[in-house]
Amino acid sequence: MKLRAFIFAALASVLVVSAMALVQPGGFAAKSVLRAPHYVGMRGSAEGGSSAFTPASIPGLQLWLDASQIVGLNDGDPVATWNDVSGNGFDFVQGTGSARPTYKTGILNGKPIVRFDGVDDKLTRANFITSAASTTFAVVTRSGGSAFQEVVVLGASGGSTGWVVLSASAAGGAGGNWGVYQGGWVESLTNLSGVWKTIRYNTDGASAFTLTTNNGTPESKTGSGFATINTSTVGGDEYNQMLTGDIAAILHYNRQLTTDEMNSVENWLLAQYAHY
Numbered sequence: 001m002k003l004r005a006f007i008f009a010a011l012a013s014v015l016v017v018s019a020m021a022l023v024q025p026g027g028f029a030a031k032s033v034l035r036a037p038h039y040v041g042m043r044g045s046a047e048g049g050s051s052a053f054t055p056a057s058i059p060g061l062q063l064w065l066d067a068s069q070i071v072g073l074n075d076g077d078p079v080a081t082w083n084d085v086s087g088n089g090f091d092f093v094q095g096t097g098s099a100r101p102t103y104k105t106g107i108l109n110g111k112p113i114v115r116f117d118g119v120d121d122k123l124t125r126a127n128f129i130t131s132a133a134s135t136t137f138a139v140v141t142r143s144g145g146s147a148f149q150e151v152v153v154l155g156a157s158g159g160s161t162g163w164v165v166l167s168a169s170a171a172g173g174a175g176g177n178w179g180v181y182q183g184g185w186v187e188s189l190t191n192l193s194g195v196w197k198t199i200r201y202n203t204d205g206a207s208a209f210t211l212t213t214n215n216g217t218p219e220s221k222t223g224s225g226f227a228t229i230n231t232s233t234v235g236g237d238e239y240n241q242m243l244t245g246d247i248a249a250i251l252h253y254n255r256q257l258t259t260d261e262m263n264s265v266e267n268w269l270l271a272q273y274a275h276y
């Protein structure tokens with residue numbers, strides 16, 4: 001395990017242990033760690049026995065797809081429903097057996113993922129998001145396939161506008177990197193092929209946005225509009241731009257998170273997956 005990943009994994013363990021008010025050897029050092037400003041939005045004091053940080057600790061969480069919280073499936077099973085654990089019930093589903101992605105266990109830091117075949121696998125639901133200004137995270141890798149692939153496409157509630165379009169690759173564009181659609185393809189500097197990344201899209205809902213990979217330096221971008229999207233999708237889109245790759249998690253907030261909030265989510269994801 002890389003040092004940085006180890007530190008965050010250790011920090012997460014400290015938070016859980018402290019929240020349970022257990023007396024641990026080395027607890028003196030643990031108190032110092034708890035004061036490090038990596039996790040904001042905690043409800044109350046960790047030393048007072050409240051619950052540890054999760055992405056739901058931060059206001060505005062609309063969608064939380066987490067492969068490690070899928071229940072009732074075994075390795076290799078088709079995924080008919082990827083349940084939203086945000087509490088909002090925005091589950092993504094697939095009624096056609098051959099178009100269901102595959103649940104795979106023990107893939108990323110020992111945790112399961114959902115695998116998409118790049119042919120017809122995708123999950124869908126009616127458009128549901130409520131704010132163009134938003135922040136979206138995905139933990140994803142691409143393993144080949146065609147030029148244009150979609151990780152997640154989220155449309156405006158009751159409408160046909162896609163406010164969030166995260167692409168695993170826009171190889172038809174300049175660099176073959178991940179990116180978004182905002183009136184045209186806008187690419188990050190980072191390629192997803194064969195590597196796990198946390199990708200992050202933070203937009204004011206008008207034209208300004210940032211693309212960030214693995215909690216690195218945000219890349220400032222501008223766009224000129226949104227996409228026509230009739231159905232929200234994961235692992236592909238209604239135009240058959242299908243993902244060949246794996247998704248561990250997707251998180252969507254209906255507002256622009258602060259830098260501290262984004263750091264907290266990124267660090268939590270890193271503690272879960274130790275993927276960079």
Ligand SMILES: [Ca+2]
Nearest residue numbers: 098099117121
């Ligand atoms: Ca298939």
